[in-house]
Amino acid sequence: MRLSAETVRLDLIHPFRIAREVSDHKQNVLVRISDGELTGTGEAAPSRYYGEDAGSVIRALEKVPPLLGGDPFELEETTDRLASALPGDPSARAAVDIALHDLAAQRLGVPLYRWLGLDPAKTPVTSFTIGIDEPAAVRRKVREAAGYPALKIKLGSEKDLEIMRAIRDETDARIRIDANAGWTADQAVEMVGRLSEFGVELVEQPLPPGSPADWRRVREAAAMPVFADESVLVSPDVPAMAGLVDGVNVKLMKCGGVREALRLIHTARAHGMRVMIGCMIETSVAITAAAHLSPLADYADLDGNLLISNDLFSGAAVRGGRLVLPEGPGTGITPRP
Known part of the structure; x- marks a missing residue:
């Protein structure tokens, strides 16, 4: 399976303020995982509060290809490998996990909820x-x-x-x-x-x-x-x-x-x-x-x-x-x- 990633800027309609910060845009990372026929898409929305930003996500994702294996249905094994290799990168792991679930359900031809x-x-x-x-x-x-x-x-x-x-x-x-x-x-x-x-x-x-x-x-x-x-x-x-x-x-x-x-x-x-x-x-x-x-x-x-x-x-x-x-x-x- 092949992985690609790109950083995207998301512009907020209104500046978004919570108790600890305010922002007018966010930098997220889109992830695509392909098996040569179908492509699953995932997303990382990193938060500095949890020690991540778009740059750290990209660096984490560079470590992912050897961890993917060849079967998107091996989700337990793959997510365990990701957790061990990237313990401080939860949104990066989430992006890969979402893409794999998308890809696996596409292979079955059913919505993820089904x-x-x-x-x-x-x-x-x-x-x-x-x-x-x-x-x-x-x-x-x-x-x-x-x-x-x-x-x-x-x-x-x-x-x-x-x-x-x-x-x-x-x-x-x-x-x-x-x-x-x-x-x-x-x-x-x-x-x-x-x-x-x-x-x-x-x-x-x-x-x-x-x-x-x-x-x-x-x-x-x-x-x-x-x-x-x-x-x-x-x-x-x-x-x-x-x-x-x-x-x-x-x-x-x-x-x-x-x-x-x-x-x-x-x-x-x-x-x-x-x-x-x-x-x-x-x-x-x-x-x-x-x-x-x-x-x-x-x-x-x-x-x-x-x-x-x-x-x-x-x-x-x-x-x-x-x-x-x-x-x-x-x-x-x-x-x-």
């Missing part, structure tokens, strides 16, 4: 994300997102409550909060109490990773479910958060791809946790791969492709807020003209 035995009618509603901004700008963004029944609101600034009031003045949509580890324990306890008046559906990553006692304190104070994102990267991270959170956000770019995402989902379920499937800023390549897993999730936050102005592919769609999976073989993505 190969995984999942029901496309059970996809959840996806949220649409509103980044941190001035309250007036947030109002405009909420109006732009009027067609989405669920919004994910990024908090972790000094204007959190002003932002929430501005949002509720504009919409009665379901609201999910993501603080991206931007609060202290005292701030988080206060905020989960104040957020109840806004009818918040859940709160994600209120605290930095670590400090189990602080997580327990926040969960006990919260009237809504508390989810972990940055605290849970891979399946072995789940047990330590059992009893501290109600659910986990599973992202292909954190865990290394479809294979580990499945393990993470099942591990979370075994510990009585709810599951959200989320994303970074991504094209429809990675978004669609994650969407094929979404029938296993309670919540979806798969809108990274909706936040950019130059998506290079078509794939999973959103109708009435709900994810609609493509019917083509593999992940079912197609290049845009």
Whole structure:
């Protein structure tokens, strides 16, 4: 099998600010793996928070060809080799993993969800994300997102409550909060109490990773479910958060791809946790791969492709807020003209 990679610039429709950073574009890496007849496509959306950037992904991918073997169906063996060789490069591994799953399902002539035995009618509603901004700008963004029944609101600034009031003045949509580890324990306890008046559906990553006692304190104070994102990267991270959170956000770019995402989902379920499937800023390549897993999730936050102005592919769609999976073989993505 042959691998090729290219870096692509993704331009955000609005500058995207979360508690720890702001950006107006992202550099992702597209990966293609060919068996001489068919080609699987994957994507890396690296994050500096997890120690990656586009350059590190390209360097990691240079090590991959000898690890691929000759059979895209040898997914367990291949992903194990990738994890051993590239332990600090989860999005690079995810790109290869997605491409292999795409290629293998294409060989079978079936959509990825069908190969995984999942029901496309059970996809959840996806949220649409509103980044941190001035309250007036947030109002405009909420109006732009009027067609989405669920919004994910990024908090972790000094204007959190002003932002929430501005949002509720504009919409009665379901609201999910993501603080991206931007609060202290005292701030988080206060905020989960104040957020109840806004009818918040859940709160994600209120605290930095670590400090189990602080997580327990926040969960006990919260009237809504508390989810972990940055605290849970891979399946072995789940047990330590059992009893501290109600659910986990599973992202292909954190865990290394479809294979580990499945393990993470099942591990979370075994510990009585709810599951959200989320994303970074991504094209429809990675978004669609994650969407094929979404029938296993309670919540979806798969809108990274909706936040950019130059998506290079078509794939999973959103109708009435709900994810609609493509019917083509593999992940079912197609290049845009």
